Amino acid sequence: MYPKETRELALEALRLGFSVREAAELAGCSRRSVRTWRAKVAGPRPRKAPVYLPLERKMELVARYEAGERAADLAAEAGVTGPAVTGWARRLREEGALALVTDDEVRARAPEPAGPPSELEALRARCEELELENAILAGTVEILKKGPGADPSALTAAERAALAESLRGRFGLPRVLAALSLPRSTFYHRLSRAAADRDAGIRALVAEEFRASGGRYGYRRVHAALRARGVVASEKRVRRVMREEGLEAARPRRRRYSSYAGEEGRACAPNLLLVDASRDLHDFSAAAPGETMVTDVTEFRLPDDARKVYLSPVIDLYDGDVVSFSAGTSPSKALVSEMLAGAVAAAGGGFTLHSDRGWHYRTPDWVAACGSAGVTRSMSRRGHSPDNAACEGFFGRLKVEFFHGRDWSGWRAEEFIAELSSYIRWYREGRLKAFREGGRTVYDTIRGRRERLGLAA
Known part of the structure; x- marks a missing residue:
């Protein structure tokens, strides 16, 4: 803050005809302060009355501007601003002469209302x-x-x-x-x-990849799919294009089905995936394919079929592969027995299989089947669904990408199961997934990565 004497000295210098710079040097203050004091003394500037020019005058000014005259000179002559002249020129190029016509001119030039149209004119x-x-x-x-x-x-x-x-x-x-x-x-x-769309070259390709995935891909996997095609574009560009085009993958909903049926008289097993119970830490990983797997049962409800469809998959914790699955209209022992037989045939037995505490996995038949195949049983703690988060995560992705957001009206259970089988095949062989390899993220299909690493059966 400068003292009052400094401000008065600067203002007096301005009144005597000194410039802002000279007044600031004379008073020993900044030029900005001098300008501020001058503005307060002068008060607000009076607003200039708006100027409305007829169409012919605007066209004349635009023609002279296009011929090379300066917009500032033309604006001073007509009593308008320079941006007004350049704006008229731009609108004339882009929208035509009608863009320069005011509403009052439109009403003044409008023809007299005609009589009611004839029947031929109406037709x-x-x-x-x-x-x-x-x-x-x-x-x-x-x-x-x-x-x-x-x-x-x-x-x-x-x-x-x-x-x-x-x-x-x-x-x-x-x-x-x-x-x-x-x-x-x-x-x-x-x-x-x-x-002037710098993303025009990839806009159609982004939409194509998104629709090819059935609307299941987010921007990261769309970006990976484009890179696989040799298209050079950053994740940021792909995300921007998807946002502008309204391309958004569906979001998860809550799972409703539970196979838990009580504890009494049922065989249980320890939770072998639980690393630290006090911190609720789990190890949902495996060093090799067919080493540790998870399973569960989920339910689908169709609008036009009273029967429900149940899916029982086996997920390999090495890379999320669906090793085996069974689907049917009843969550029976036969459903999980078929799933287990398929997993043993695919992996050869001798693996750890983790499940929740559903009644299927505590029956004598299940315990005997696991024992004969050399399968080590592991089970979640009571009331701890996160203990089987790896399988729950698969169900969530399945529901988002395959089930929710589609109209299943008129579908029968048998048709639905066939469609579900096709999705799981695409999930293993066609869906891009992010893998960490050598400290970086690599997008590949589960099947393609196993073949690339020499792990495919």
Whole structure:
């Protein structure tokens, strides 16, 4: 803070005609303080009255600006600002002369209302309207690659803008924008973005990979899929494109099924995956394939079939591979017996198999089958579902990528089981998964990685 005498000396110097720099040097203060004191003494500047120029005057100024005259000189002559002149030139190039017409001029130039249209004119207008609707539907089908019945409302703003641009020559821009429910400002904004879109080269490829995964891939795996195709793009670009295009993978929901049926008279086993019970630490890893596995049973409910579908898989903790699985309409002993037989056939027995405390895994038949195959049993603690988090995680991913978000109306249990089997095959052989190798993250399929490492059977 400068003393009052310094401020008065600086202001007096300004009144005598000294510049801000000279006044600051004379008073021994900063130039910024001098400007601030001068502004307070002068008070707020009066607002300049707005200037409205007719269309002809704007067109003249734009023509002279395009011919090489300075925008500042033209603005001073017309009593407007330089950015106003350059803005008119830009809007004239992008939107045409109508963009420079004010609302008052539109109302003044509007023709007198005509009488009611004749029946022939009304019929012609209706035909043009139907022709526009058909053109929009055809464009929507072409963009979404779907059959008849595609909904134009499913198009993104960028896709609707591109469709409007392709139809404006035939039907006129106002009619097309109204039919697509696309604001005029959004249309020009999207066109300008598309013209300077640095992500235009990968935008269609990102959408293609996302849709090829059935909407299951997030930006990391879409990025990995693009890299596998030789497309050079950073994760940040892929994430930005997916956000702009509204491409978002589904999110998990809560699992409802539980096979727990009490403890009395049932054979239990220790939790061999629990490393430190006091800190609730587990070891959900394996040094080699077929060494340690987890299993559980999950349930699916179909809207048009009273039967439920149950899935019993075996997950290898080495890399998350689905070693074996069984599916049926009853959570019976036969369901888990089939799963166990498949796991023993695939891995050769002699492995550790962890499960929750479901009744299936405490029956005499299960205990005997595990003993004869050399399978070491491991079980979660009572009321501790995180003890089997590795299998729960697989179920969560399965429900998100395969089950939730799809319309299963009309599906029967047998058809659903076949579709579920196809998903599990894709999960093992086609789905990209992140693996840590040599201190870095590598994306590969489970099957492809085993073949690459020489571990495939």
